[in-house]
Amino acid sequence: MRGGPGALFATEYHQGSGQLSREERGHRGDRVELGGIGVWSVPLRYGAKGEVVEAAAELESLGYSALWIPDVGGDVFGAATTLLKATRSLVVATGVLNLWMHDPADTANGFARLSGAHPGRFVLGIGVSHATSVDRIQPGRYHQPLAAMAAYLDALDTAKPPVPTSARVLAALGPKMLTLARQRAAGAHTYLTTPQHTQQARTILGADRVLAPEQRVILETDPTTARDIGRRHLATYLRLPNYTNSLRHLGFTDDDLAGTGSNRLVDTLVAWGDEDTIARRVGEHYDAGANHVCIQALTSNRDTFPRKTWRRLAPALTTAR
Template structure:
């Protein structure tokens, strides 16, 4: 069961997106709009965004196993697929121990959640999981269509592709900001995710596996770490940084927009990437 996700994915939270914004993202050339930050199980906004567009795929990044009942999510999947066939991808994840008091046995919990989705008829080929570490990446390889990792670098993409092998979707998300002033760009990044997310255990552990130190993780991130997590600079530089994920094995590059106007950032990034691929 194939689905055309496109080269670029746009990551937006519920308060950042509405039907008009989704249509603008589609016009900018994005193949997928990822609805971030644990959307509710009824996925009502996802359906409204699909209603407002014609070809855009809608994905969740991610439905949270702790907060979204699997049976309700499965029913939502079937409802959306019936209304918009071939335009919805269910991204599932386990969240973070800093947020969920019940957080325990994350791997086993996610396996059980996937079992419930499969039992309710959600196809594995339309499901991806948020995976960072090797064990979760192997789960993505063995159980579903692939993975949608966030807070990652091109080195993580290379390592993830080696674990996934061919034939599995690798859809990393990368922060982006068109800002030629490096100092200003880093300040913006440190005042929002990624800087504010470096204390999250799952992200911090993954970055340590990639070779970053406690000094890199301190004080909202060293320059080296921020520069690796955020594509910033002139438009051509941003495009090249993002396209490095494709060269490392990604099927799609997800864009987490930074700055005061996330839609404007997404449009500018798309223009830069399309110009780079046309060179």
């Protein structure tokens, strides 16, 4: 596999002014090195604490450089703290914090606690989630997500202490949110996308921003078994307009998106096969412009830690960085 160069977060001064630009206002943040290959995992966020601690330590020993955890309820900063304490130098990132569920002042305080206790090891990923999820709790709250993100970033900039641009990334699919990620964050964390999207996102972000796509992987060579696992996982996402609209822009048809998805859709979104095949698929994101990729390992049981998959893939994914 062609190894990624790694993603470096650093706040830079506005050229020639001696001052921070508006996009970098707040304060200079610690440099955060994501490295080339990470792990995105639901069990690391919501699994039994004892196994979370064991798995995180093992992932670090296997050579993975970052852990990404979702936020669909509960104490996301507490979960990140558990992972940071279980490891020595590995980076932990939220993938992503749901801005509708967290007051920006609380988010800034949570970031300050983690970055103070573990300098250079925490990245704040922020997203706008989905109308169906947000409005289920408070009908009508999900409104103008791009403006909501900009306002949230304004609040993080003026919080005391602020959250530096250098330590935050935005969940972004479309060109407007990607542009905001270029202007107001260190870069973008993309989810349920393809190398084609990675190439498009890199063009919008420019050469100096972080681009960290998530890639689903299934260590299974039987097409029927792999596609069955993939379909069961994708079913939820195919009911969310944010994702289906993005996939249509990438050339998928209504037939591809119908039901549990076509073979073409599953095979494109999910890298399945042996270790070398998966490594090549991950490498396609690097070739398209990613400087960090986080794998989400899928198995027949979504609630278990896919530790065997992480172990078997580590040599192919980590040694070439």
